[in-house]
Amino acid sequence: MSDLTIAQKMLGGEVAVRSAPYFPRKKKRITGRSIAIIIFLSICAIFFCVPLYVVIITSFKTMEQIREGAMFSLPNVWTLEAWDHAWNSACSGINCNGLKVGFWNSVQILFPSLILSIGISMITGYALALWNVRWAGGFLFLLFICAFVPFQIIMFPLISMTAAIKVYGNVWGVAIVHAVLAMPVLTLIFRNYYKDIPQEIMSAAVMDSGSFWKIFVEIILPMSGNILIVVLILQITSIWNDYLIGVTFGGMGSQPMTVNLANLITISTGTTRYNDNMAAALQTAIPPLVIYFFVGKLFVQGITAGAIKG
Amino acid sequence: MAFRWSRWSPQLALLPAVTVTAVAFVGAIIWTIYLSLTRSRRLPEYGIDWSEPLRQYTRLFADDAWAISLKNLIILGLGSALAIVFGFILAAMIDKEKRGESLFRTVFLYPLAVSLIVTGTAWRWLFNPEFGVEHALHSIGLTWINFSWLSTGETAMYGVILAAVWQSSGFYMALMLAGLKSINSEIWSAARLDGVNLFRLYTEIIIPMMKFTFVTCAILLSLGVIKAYDVIVAMTNGGPGQSTYVPAYFTIQALSAKGNLGFASAAAVMMLVITAVIFLPLVMLTAWQQRRTGRAAH
Amino acid sequence: MPKVSFEHITKTYGNVPVLKDLNLAIDDGDFLVLLGPSGCGKTTLLNLLAGLIDVTDGRIMIGDRDVTDVDPKDRGLAMVFQSYALYPTKTVYGNLKFGLSASKLPKDEVERRIAWAAKLLQIEPLLNRKPAHLSGGQRQRVAIGRALVKNVGVFLFDEPLSNLDAKLRTETRLEIKKLHDTLKTTIVYVTHDQIEAMTMATKIAVMNGGVIQQFGTPDEIYERPANLFVAGFIGSPAMNLRKVKLSIANGKTEAVFGSGVRFDLSDYRFATAPQDGAEVILGLRPEHFLVGAGTAADSAATFEVPVQYAERTGPDASAYFVLENDLLALRVEPAVAAGLKPGQVVPVRYLKGKAHLFDAQTGQRM
Structure with missing residues (x-):
């Protein structure tokens, strides 16, 4: 992980050197090789874009046109019928209230999950990185191992535990499990970030105030801006995109949007309405895609920092 | 020594994390291992039949679906490895040809931002035997192409692999790009002065220099493959038949659909064992790297 | 308190x-x-x-x-x-x-x-x-x-x-x-x-x-x-430290260099009684040297040494001589330093009462 940040810093330095005013960069002539590379990359880019393109145009088509079978052609008539249908009346199991139910569930899951997971990992990372805790090394190693444990091995015990504290099947259950599963990785990310805060600043704070919480709130929290945004984006996208935890702990009433979508496309009764399916997929994908296209750089930082999350 | 509050407050603040680790991870793992030794069916039973404590494991290895799951795990792992190769090629080209770097990067990485359920939905549609890509190709005369991979057991896994490669190549590209950028720029100049051709430069110098990045990618990929679940649900739901079962899917299926707790626990323990086998080299690698950077710091 | x-x-x-x-x-x-x-x-x-x-x-x-x-x-x-x-x-x-x-x-x-x-x-x-x-x-x-x-x-x-x-x-x-x-x-x-x-x-x-x-x-x-x-x-340039032999004869205490130069220690206040023939370390501060020959009354010893080089360090200057295959550092007036040519052999003398003696084994002041 630290390797990557170093690489990024070096990249920054390299760019700065290259754009130094003393050596105005020569306009590179386009060589044959450049053209070949660009053509190859463009073909790859098309391959990456095809699914998105097909999903978008299908979601605006009528079923009649879809049945004609021209998958790649643009809609004859652009219609929002499928979007409306997916949002308001698509069926997830026996309930046919559309994806909006799942959307609001996802939103309700998102906020407590974010607060719980980031809160607990931030404090833990802070305590492990900047305070003298004798067993910190051993605990960090344990967390490192926990970050790789497959979910299935703790699935049934977690179901029992959440049932025991009466949160199984509601938003809180999903939020707590998200916080639990994210805790090891996020703690490691925060701990690595806080480790770079100069020791002397911590020493000064210990001599000035000495209070664990006061130092956190007044000194450390204001210094966490960057990492907080990166982790926030990482968590928003991973909680929003999660399926397994939602389907396991959401019960009937608190299933997130991804579960609705999966139900819609897998459990189909009668003729499948492909345009509805595609509209539903897009509706589920839009929130993280918006984040990606606006703050893509931070998103990439987040996934590389959380790389071990897989 | 006197009681010092300042000494205790950080440890107190660690209490939630320690509790979570002890209960939800360590405790839960032990619980599941224990359950795998019992005859639990829908509800947990805590008596162990000592005459045959490993009965669930015996059943597991006799199970055809589990055998398919393991086979698919290997196929998926080998197939997804293409994502690393593809990611490296993309990264090397983007790094060499700076034009359009940010555009290409954005395009190659966006699949990572969306849920695997969405990815699966999209690919399921592309593979649709009635109206999908195959139909489109047939209608322009390429009738010899078979692209409805998901509808037969022999090819369904390759469909999953294609979707997985599409989804994750960008991620490996990002890791590789970071690795390439960290290579001293003087090496490129030196190679040009020496007249080394590009292919040899990559195979003999650049790739060996990036071996740590490659190993990291390989381990991350393996761990990702073990966890693969969402994409299977969205694309094939394990079908046709049981042809796209993987351990993660098998385990959850055993628990939620069949309600066979002891059996599912045994499968989960096997998943943990497979993870450990992959994870061990990573731990060693990390330790080795820390020692190296530790030495460099002195 | x-x-x-x-x-x-x-x-x-x-x-x-x-x-x-x-x-x-x-x-x-x-x-x-x-x-x-x-x-x-x-x-x-x-x-x-x-x-x-x-x-x-x-x-x-x-x-x-x-x-x-x-x-x-x-x-x-x-x-x-x-x-x-x-x-x-x-x-x-x-x-x-x-x-x-x-x-x-x-x-x-x-x-x-x-x-x-x-x-x-x-x-x-x-x-x-x-x-x-x-x-x-x-x-x-x-x-x-x-x-x-x-x-x-x-x-x-x-x-x-x-x-x-x-x-x-x-x-x-x-x-x-x-x-x-x-x-x-x-x-x-x-x-x-x-x-x-x-x-x-x-x-x-x-x-x-x-x-x-x-x-x-x-x-x-x-x-x-x-x-x-x-x-x-402590001190810059650092104190010159040389291994010498103590010689106590006729009530006169001297340090004898390998080259035979005798260094007068009669005014040195020993903390422990000196022994004849003991190996000791003699410490000489660069600033207590003077260039030029002197009399037995004002100098503890006079060395005839070749100049290695001289350097000016702002308000004053340092000169380095070769004594018994080792550099001997002196602080000198800039005017004096300017007159020193490398290779030239000059007499330098050390002031009386400014020497430091250390036990060669323990390194403690004597």
Whole structure:
């Protein structure tokens, strides 16, 4: 992980050197090789874009046109019928209230999950990185191992535990499990970030105030801006995109949007309405895609920092 | 020594994390291992039949679906490895040809931002035997192409692999790009002065220099493959038949659909064992790297 | 009554001892400099006093209070760090205010102290700036200010000048000295720079290998170095140390060089009785040489040595000669240095009563 940040810093330095005013960069002539590379990359880019393109145009088509079978052609008539249908009346199991139910569930899951997971990992990372805790090394190693444990091995015990504290099947259950599963990785990310805060600043704070919480709130929290945004984006996208935890702990009433979508496309009764399916997929994908296209750089930082999350 | 509050407050603040680790991870793992030794069916039973404590494991290895799951795990792992190769090629080209770097990067990485359920939905549609890509190709005369991979057991896994490669190549590209950028720029100049051709430069110098990045990618990929679940649900739901079962899917299926707790626990323990086998080299690698950077710091 | 004292301090990291049974006491109002090369344990000692690390064994007293197990914030100390350790997200005002956060003072007292420190250090116009927008010297002042507002009896400084350029370093040195004269507080100051130590300290503790080599006033340290380490560490160019043989004959004590030159030690005050024929180390300060022949009355010895080179170091100059295959450093007048040609053999003499003798085995002053 630290390797990557170093690489990024070096990249920054390299760019700065290259754009130094003393050596105005020569306009590179386009060589044959450049053209070949660009053509190859463009073909790859098309391959990456095809699914998105097909999903978008299908979601605006009528079923009649879809049945004609021209998958790649643009809609004859652009219609929002499928979007409306997916949002308001698509069926997830026996309930046919559309994806909006799942959307609001996802939103309700998102906020407590974010607060719980980031809160607990931030404090833990802070305590492990900047305070003298004798067993910190051993605990960090344990967390490192926990970050790789497959979910299935703790699935049934977690179901029992959440049932025991009466949160199984509601938003809180999903939020707590998200916080639990994210805790090891996020703690490691925060701990690595806080480790770079100069020791002397911590020493000064210990001599000035000495209070664990006061130092956190007044000194450390204001210094966490960057990492907080990166982790926030990482968590928003991973909680929003999660399926397994939602389907396991959401019960009937608190299933997130991804579960609705999966139900819609897998459990189909009668003729499948492909345009509805595609509209539903897009509706589920839009929130993280918006984040990606606006703050893509931070998103990439987040996934590389959380790389071990897989 | 006197009681010092300042000494205790950080440890107190660690209490939630320690509790979570002890209960939800360590405790839960032990619980599941224990359950795998019992005859639990829908509800947990805590008596162990000592005459045959490993009965669930015996059943597991006799199970055809589990055998398919393991086979698919290997196929998926080998197939997804293409994502690393593809990611490296993309990264090397983007790094060499700076034009359009940010555009290409954005395009190659966006699949990572969306849920695997969405990815699966999209690919399921592309593979649709009635109206999908195959139909489109047939209608322009390429009738010899078979692209409805998901509808037969022999090819369904390759469909999953294609979707997985599409989804994750960008991620490996990002890791590789970071690795390439960290290579001293003087090496490129030196190679040009020496007249080394590009292919040899990559195979003999650049790739060996990036071996740590490659190993990291390989381990991350393996761990990702073990966890693969969402994409299977969205694309094939394990079908046709049981042809796209993987351990993660098998385990959850055993628990939620069949309600066979002891059996599912045994499968989960096997998943943990497979993870450990992959994870061990990573731990060693990390330790080795820390020692190296530790030495460099002195 | 000693204001700060270390009693039998031992500090080990794992199995590595950093400090071994260390004892040190200074009076109220002293300016103690802990001086030594890096890794000698001086910063460890300071951090132990600050409470940032714990002693393995021993006791630390401030006044009558045993502070060994007291929290750093309750020890009644303030510290200025090498990197200044200003809180980057707080303004100068916020930094000073946070310095008082443990003291639970009424609001107007906090304001009064900040105003007082800001005035004293002339940082009033900077109060609303963030540390990133300050120069090195300004940051230094804020760091001192954050210590001053606490109004405590003991200030700790951890190499506070090492990040400043040479000119600023001299200025700040004088200012810290002035501050000490005004406030009359006890200061413990860690540095590896002997000029800082000699100019500011009232007491110097020279440390090496976790042991205090010598503790005394700057004059004592310079005039009577207790052992070879102190002798070699203090002074620039360093003291010339040569192995010689003692010769006691006809009531006259002399040191005999390998080349046969005899060095008169009749006015040397031996702490232990010298023995004829003993191997000892003779220490000769570069500034106690004079170029040119002298008389037996004013010089302990005269050497005929070839010039290696001479260099001017601003107000004065150093000249290097070859004596018994080793360089002999001399401080000379620039005018004299200008007249020295490499290779030229010149007589140089050493002043009487300025020699230092050390036991060749123990390295202790004789």
